[in-house]
Amino acid sequence: MKTLVAYYTWQGHTGKVAKALAGRIGADLVQIEPERESGMVMKAMSAFLGRSAPIRPCKTDLSGVDFLVLASPVWAQKVPPYVNRYISLLSNTSGKPFSLLAEMGGRGAEKAIAHMRKHMEAKGMRFVSSAFTLEAEVDAGSFVPKIAEFAKTIIQE
Ligand SMILES: Cc1cc2nc3c(=O)[nH]c(=O)nc-3n(C[C@H](O)[C@H](O)[C@H](O)COP(=O)(O)O)c2cc1C
DSSP states (O other): OOEEEEEOOSSSHHHHHHHHHHHHHTOEEEEOOBSSOOOHHHHHHHHHTTOOOOBOOOOOBOTTOSEEEEEEEOBTTBOOHHHHHHHHHOBSOTTOEEEEEEEESSSOHHHHHHHHHHHHHTTTOEEEEEEEEEHHHHHHTTTHHHHHHHHHHHHTO
8 A cells, every 4th residue: 555644844743743654654755845934923824714825846646645644733723824735736536545643732633633634525535534743742752652553543444
């Protein structure tokens, strides 16, 4: 099974979790990179409003991919505009299973996951599982057992 872990990270936490997960399940990694990072107020505002913003070219065509994991930080209880853009650019999505990972300071992962799920299901994709990690557990390195459990739900597919 060819699995892709796509992630956006601004301050490194989501990247750390995404890399640990990809290593565990033998997945390829794709980093979602903005064309330019906006200021803090715009970041919060555009996430809150569910906007999208330009990203650099990266793998968005899912032909040849059997499973997609999308990992995102929680911003304003939603997701960064770059993650919204990544979802909107995904192609060959019909029937593809996906899992979601949300990384946060402390509040809003459920809403962020629901937001991503809705937009990916609208592209004909099939939700499998989700998990969240906390910034503090990533800093402490104690997120690994959570990721091990999450990895099982992907490997079992
Ligand atoms: C604009 C912005 C909005 C945020 N909103 C939330 C939020 O609603 N809930 C939360 O728990 N954390 C929030 N955070 C904190 C991030 O989710 C947290 O710092 C996360 O670890 C960042 O991941 P990264 O290091 O991969 O960028 C916000 C951070 C930013 C920059």
